[in-house]
Amino acid sequence: MTAYTRLVQTGNDDGYKESPSYWGGGATGIWVGKSGTSETFTGAFRFTSVTIPHGATINSAKITLTGYGNTSATTNLIIYGIDEDDTASMSSDPTGRTRTSNSLTWSIGNVSDGVGYDSGDIKSIVQEIIDRAGWSSGNAMGFLIPDNGSSSYNNHLFHSYESSTSLCALLTIDYTAGTSTSTTTSTSTTTSTSTTTTLSAQFIGIKVSKPNLDVLKTFEPNQLIFSSDYGTLKYFHKERKLISFDASSGDISATGTYIHNLNYYPYAEVFCRVYIGAPSGNYEYCPFFGSGSTVFYSATYIITKMGISVYGQINGVSSSIWNFEFLIFVFSNNLDM
């Protein structure tokens, strides 16, 4: 018997689908269970370079998912294999791919952060894939874990490759290499064996704990100044954008755009102050709305793939030039929407 283990290797090899149509390919975390009253999650995982030869006998197999945060709920799931010889990358939604006829139900109770949860024995699923005529050692093997009747809002979050390269999904297979016999004019017997590839999970990263805490024993993110297990907001650019309108000419609003040229929707934070004449007053967090006895005012913005458009409006004024000074902070984090 030979033991084989394999972690998910790239961000394009795991993700989750939230019905009806959202595919979280590069998501930080994999959701499973039921996301709402009717919407459900489907977890998806792909393991590359599975060096198990065609004809091998699968003695046991399991998937291990590691909790990402604590969740008190019970999810009822079902595991399918993807019935393909060498399943492709999961850079796009893979949940429509053909599923194996074998499956296994999986019920998961409360989940704790950092704790691994093993599926039951999925050897029949793995055997079905290995037995495909087109399977060969080194191919990629995929699994889908849709909801199977969880109660509304009962869901769990597990680590993805993006949240932890060492705590993401793990495939473990115990197998016996197959034996093949061929007969010619003289009889010969050949036995095929395979090498074992074992990748052990280990922590590689950088952590900085808050004062007076042992960094080696500190895992709670609130106790860490920095941890490479978690992303951060990456500051890209700060821009001041002044827009004005002349209320005496009947205007009530003004708009303007800062072009970031990122070609995606970036994370942004915007603040604004409103004044007549020389710059004055305090910046407020945007968007904001307000009103007085005779006026209504607002400052807001939208984000596009090429820019951030700001907008200011005051109803109920009929004189003076009104200035909206926006302070725009753009981060390089992609909203991926």
Add this chain to the structure above:
Amino acid sequence: MNQIIAISKRFKDVTTATNPNDFIFHSSYNTFKIIKTGIKTINVIGNTDGQVTYHQHGCSFTPLVTAFAKETGVEQVFLPNSTNVSLWGRKLGWTTTGIKFVSVESDSKRIIFTFDNSSSTKIVYVRYFVLEGI
């Protein structure tokens, strides 16, 4: 002796800088860690205000949450406490798509999204970031 890890911005002397704005990273100051992020798909029913959708965040604490919304088929992202606009015009004010992202809140277990909709039923995607304990 206190030991720190610090990375200064370009052209700033890391050994003498004291202004936090001069640092890319400084171990004396906390960072907003993206503890979790994801997209919530919300079916915002037509002509109904105050629609509340919950999402379990799975944290052992009440987190600070930021969020950004996008309607299907509308190529712009809008924010909590704002109305999605289809037109901005001087002297005219704005015209809305009908959707308003009223608020994003959090409690010890859930992220709470609230929407108004004065138009037909629409699908809205919300990208949320769980950044830190409050």
